[in-house]
Amino acid sequence: MSRLRDTMAERATAVEEELQRLLPVEDIPERRLWEAMSYSCLNGGKRLRPFLVTATADLFNVASSASLRVAAAVEMVHSYSLVHDDLPAMDDDDLRRGRPTCHKQFDEATAILAGDGLLTRAFEVLGDPGAHPDPAVRAELVVELAKAAGARGMVGGQMVDLLAERDEGFGRGMDVAAVTRMHQLKTGRLIMFSCCAGAILGKAAPQLRQALTKYAHDLGLAFQIVDDLLDVEGDQAELGKTVGKDAAAGKQTFVTLLGLDRARTHAEMLVEQAVAHLKPFDAEADLLRDVAHFVLARRA
Template sequence: MTGLVSSAAPSSSGRYPSGRELLEAMGLASRQTEQRMEALLPAPARYIGRVQEAARYAVFAGGKRLRPFLVKSSSALFGVSEDNWLQAAAAVEMVHTYSLVHDDLPCMDDDTLRRGKPTTHVQFDEATALLAGDALLTLAFEVLSQPAAHADPAVRCALIAKLAQAGGTLGMIGGQMMDMEAPNSDFGYDEILTLQKLKTGALFEFCCEAGPILGGASEAERALLRDYAADFGLVFQISDDLIDAIGDSGKAGKTVGKDEAQGKATLISLLGLDAARAKVVELAEQAAARLDGFGSAADPLRGLPFMLIDRES
């Protein structure tokens, strides 16, 4: 959590949680999610132990666990049980981790550092990393199919459908394809927004809709949280691009300067640093305003985008 800033802006309901309060809340959600994943991930077995060990290495390599925190926070608005939101949080974190393992492969970004540690294909080997990512992706849907996710099979199916969409060609995979084509494409503002909405924003959208799906919320309430997720995703991505442009690899826990080296257009390269910083503040304020109708219960969600603005990892 050390890469997140420790301040937050005032909210319409009085104040956001302080940066310290948010960090503590995120730390609790992280520990809860890791305990659930520890129970769900199989221990290494005799003949297939290597791929299971690689999957566990990737999952427990650290990270801020933003996605589980979003699942928990959106669930809190609708009285969702801990058992239910934890199952969804574990599933989305498995999908997110699979995407990182595959993103780091030599055929993709060819990265050697992730969360301050050797990437999975460096620690093990390329084939094992590929299979470990596949294992995490498939396990995520098994996790959502279990009664612990929700007593109603229709709700479980809705979660599965939403996560499949978020992770597919109309979501994360589509965004990754665009990202791979970006160095050889003349992407403008609209194309970059689409890339980021798909590659990064789609999983955030699942996280923010998991709560209302589990809690049986109205479509109008789901729509508000989808809009929040879209703004939040852009805040995250622009702040991530700022790290890549001007950050430090030691603090970031990953290689920086990749976008410029690969000739990728980003909002920073199009707008410039000052305009990009102004845009990310505007988006954070817009994201917070989306939640006005939820009262103070939504303050953790309101404060979170502001914490991301000056993050270092």
């Protein structure tokens, strides 16, 4: 696991440098917007999604210059979603990764524009030849990320989450299957894109892409279950965000539906399934196996 921590730290630094290059803060009238975009992206975090892009790209010998560019685009989309999620109209959070949220550091209007800027910048980055010399590959990256982030993916999942919080009858009626679907959309689809992006860049065979898709499916659900566990058992200082919000909002989660022990057992089962899907890659996928165990053991 120490090898994983070292590699993740190295990749996080490389992604940070790529983000700094792609989000320059210049002396222009709209400088405040770029400052807010940069603030929201360059604020630490595990960089799990970018790491998954680079780790899967390595399986197919993709140039690091290309995989880091795609990884940065994914982090922009993820950061945009956090900026908007934290707004008073959504989750109304004051703390993100141990710092004031974007709308607290700047203001609500600037935060909305910063999220819009990060989302559109991500697609600009993917459409640039620097992501891949083959325009068909770039087009596929754009389409697949749009699906993962849009109304049939992350944004759709957020809508279901809002309904569950604001419509008491709807929320109470959510069972394990409904909560699973919500999180597959809200969290899982972007994780799935992150795992498949490396295969798209490497023009991988369909069966190998399918293996990574299955791995990502189980990894994403395990990640969310651990998130639910941390919302109950986690330390706010360690997490860098508010804890106990799901319970306060009366949301149905894997913990409320399954209980702590069953939820933890379910996450463990999903991680074992995720690892099993990597069999076609043999030892070359050991980092991805370690990531699955890291997701299960994480405390932040």
